[in-house]
Amino acid sequence: MQSTNLDSVTIDTPTGPFTVVAGPHGAVRAAGFTPEPANLLSLIHPSLRGELRQRAELGPVTRAVADYLAGDLAAIDTVAVEQHSGGAFMSHAWEVLREVKPGEPVTYTGYAALAGRPAAIRAAAAACARNAAALFVPCHRVLRTDGTLGGYRWGLPVKQWLLGHERRG
Incomplete structure (x- = not known):
């Protein structure tokens, strides 16, 4: 190879x-x-x-x-993104995530619904967690149901900065 x-x-x-x-x-x-x-x-x-x-x-x-x-x-x-997940839902969820507009974050519940599987909240969260292309596949735009930040691989201060930058945009 x-x-x-x-x-x-x-x-x-x-x-x-x-x-x-x-x-x-x-x-x-x-x-x-x-x-x-x-x-x-x-x-x-x-x-x-x-x-x-x-x-x-x-x-x-x-x-x-x-x-x-x-x-x-x-x-x-x-910008083109090339990720491989091994599963149809994960790939689709990443595509859907790219459609979430800056300054308009969604909750994990809302994200699951946008991906066509409203009950698949954990799968939506897993798509965020397994996303390798931060910023380009904007998992920072997904929040907990109560509106708090939740997790982010690169740290909550980075997620907070990105969301603030997009609100000011």
Whole structure:
């Protein structure tokens, strides 16, 4: 089996370093608020992993993040994402999550309903937890039923900053 090269870039943000790992055709395979691309490899499905190469920028992906940070909250919407879940619901739930608008967070219950399975609240939460492409698949836009933040792989201060940035947008 031939090894795939994955390109990575780390971008400074107001809430700390944000690293993106993209496949050979530029689709985001993982992203998160960490300075270390290697920290993201375990989030990528084994079939999509490869050798990491650090880059100064990733063209449209880097521009989309910069535009998002500058206030164009829709800039990240068109960036291609490539994740593999092993299940139809999870893949569908990630697609649905990309449709949740900035500044309009939903609850886990609301997210499950948007994904077409209103009773599948735990499955919706699992889709958020297993999402490798933070920001591009905006799991930070999902809140607990009581409106509190809930969990976030990259920490609640980051989630709070992202939601505040999107409210101000």
